[in-house]
Amino acid sequence: MGIAERKEKEKRQRRKAILNAAEKIFFAGNGDTGTMDDVAAKVQLSKGTLYLYFRNKTDILYALAEKGVDILADKLKGVLIAGLTGKEQLSDLGDEFVRFAEDYPRHFELILGFELAEPHIKDGEDSSQLMEPALRVLRDVILIGQKDGSIRHDFSEQEIVIILWSQMLGLLQNILWPERYISQYHVDLPRVIKGHYRIVMKGIAIS
Amino acid sequence: MGIAERKEKEKRQRRKAILNAAEKIFFAGNGDTGTMDDVAAKVQLSKGTLYLYFRNKTDILYALAEKGVDILADKLKGVLIAGLTGKEQLSDLGDEFVRFAEDYPRHFELILGFELAEPHIKDGEDSSQLMEPALRVLRDVILIGQKDGSIRHDFSEQEIVIILWSQMLGLLQNILWPERYISQYHVDLPRVIKGHYRIVMKGIAIS
DNA sequence: TAAAAAATATGACTCAGAGTCATTATTTAT
DNA sequence: ATAAATAATGACTCTGAGTCATATTTTTTA
Secondary structure (H helix, E strand, O other): OHHHHHHHHHHHHHHHHHHHHHHHHHOOOOOOOOOHHHHHHHHOOOHHHHHHHOOOHHHHHHHHHHHHHHHHHHHHHHHOOEOEOHHHHHHHHHHHHHHHHHHOHHHHHHHHHHHHOOHHHOOOOOHHHOOHHHHHHHHHHHHHHHHHOOOOOOOOHHHHHHHHHHHHHHHHHHHHOOOOOOOOOOOOHHHHHHHHHHHHHHHHOOO | OHHHHHHHHHHHHHHHHHHHHHHHHHOOOOOOOOOHHHHHHHHOOOHHHHHHHOOOHHHHHHHHHHHHHHHHHHHHHHHOOEOEOHHHHHHHHHHHHHHHHHHOHHHHHHHHHHHHOOHHHOOOOOHHHOOHHHHHHHHHHHHHHHHHOOOOOOOOHHHHHHHHHHHHHHHHHHHHOOOOOOOOOOOOHHHHHHHHHHHHHHHHOOO
């Protein structure tokens, strides 16, 4: 009975088609532009049909964010080099992270949105799991660093993951919207990032 | 001509009355509940009247956030003790900050929202200035620390302000919505905050 | 292969809430 | 007392998310 399989495949393809349209629509203008009607028009489906494939608009945005996280996790894994200390690898992860925020600003912005939004308003989705794939890479590297003695171990690797990720999150707003502080305070964005690294790297070393 | 003065005073009072009602309404439920109609009902004015005193809903929320920043700046000033090193005072500021986030969660949440929102969607308001009163306190303390040799001076005080404030911002989400990572990763919130402090304090020291 | 059943798709409709504006009421100036 | 200016009103418009009775297409059954 190949019909069931074929139907499932079609369903997946349609879902993907909707996401592609959504990506184009939602990433088009600045900010939160783009309506469900726009997306429907783009995929040439009726609005009602969208709701057969996604519960609501947030669901679609969440799926786009997930896609971004997957890209990020892949890139992070890509820069790991066995042979370096955990601390050195951590530094490389940081660089890659900044690069991601620059290269995929809209995905990053979306991720940030889900990370910062109050959990309950993201109806249905368990947004606390969104970053998991990327955070696992970070966690592994920190563990390596704690083993090889390049990273302090007076806090658990979980604790350090949360701390570093939270700090990074805060810092990276400034990449998305530099007009906020960067231009306001007449400072140089790369220098701020470098400063952050210096402080954190010094801070997570031992003793 | 005392009429003009009186009218102005009335206008200010009405504005304040609206803000009081708005505070009650918007800080009532969880999240982004509360409509302009609700606020109008609360102050016993028509909705149209609200728009004589505020350009839009965002304007009202911004005014509430400003109030929060003023409270915060006062509290921060309150903990400064001459005689301590800049680094020691910085640590006290941090504690006070966390306390503020705990004691005024809704104000803090609102501030966070404006800090993280894309500038352009906060139509009209120059949200990049919102935190200025609080950041000035931070800046002064860092300058003191750089003078007394307790804080590194290979980055300008402006740069360090942005770095520390951004990091703090990221971290403090976890206070507002602990269910996000704290419970997820089975770590203890106070320990995460302590870890952050340890790392940052070690990181901003000299050499 | 035709009719029945099931699965998909449609778009007009509802609903909520922000913001507007012609009208009405009140206050001040003449 | 009347005209002009100022302030307040709330019914209305507008936008956009989400729904649902109806229509179309696909699959099953006989």
